[in-house]
Amino acid sequence: MDLIRGVYFILAPNQNRVKIGRSVDVYRRYRNLRTGFMDDGFLIMVIAEENEVKLEHEINKEFQDDRINLEWYFLSDKLRHFILTAEINYESVIKYDEFDELNRVGHHQSQDIYKFLAGFRKSAYAYSIPLLQLLFGI
Secondary structure: OOOOOEEEEEEEHHHOEEEEEEEOOHHHHHHHHHHHOOOOOEEEEEEEOOOHHHHHHHHHHHOHHHEEEOOEEEOOHHHHHHHHHHHHHOOOEEEHHHHHHHHOOOHHHHHHHHHHHHOOOOOOOOOOOOHHHHHHOO
16 A cells, blocks of 8 residues: 555544544555554554645544544534544545455445444434444344
């Protein structure tokens, strides 16, 4: 995989939270997180950006009310909407389907991640449904 510099978003669906961080090598950072402590985390989006420090600061400020601690944020309606529509506001957005191999999921599972993010009903989001249940039917 090519070196990608930018701000990354990792979904921890069983905890309804998202890790927002930055790296000069997002893929390497994600692999390190996966082997360290993030067994249930899925890389769902990267906003490629040369000035990742400034962009991360702007995003952190935008979602400060959803911050749980450090780089972890509650998956609020506002954050969910931001992730689903990021390509409207940013030129270089890479999303879920392109990370299937890195996340060790298949295309149909990636679609389930999208459904989890988008919600299943028009008026409500599916916060109470764990992603593993969606992906593997448990």
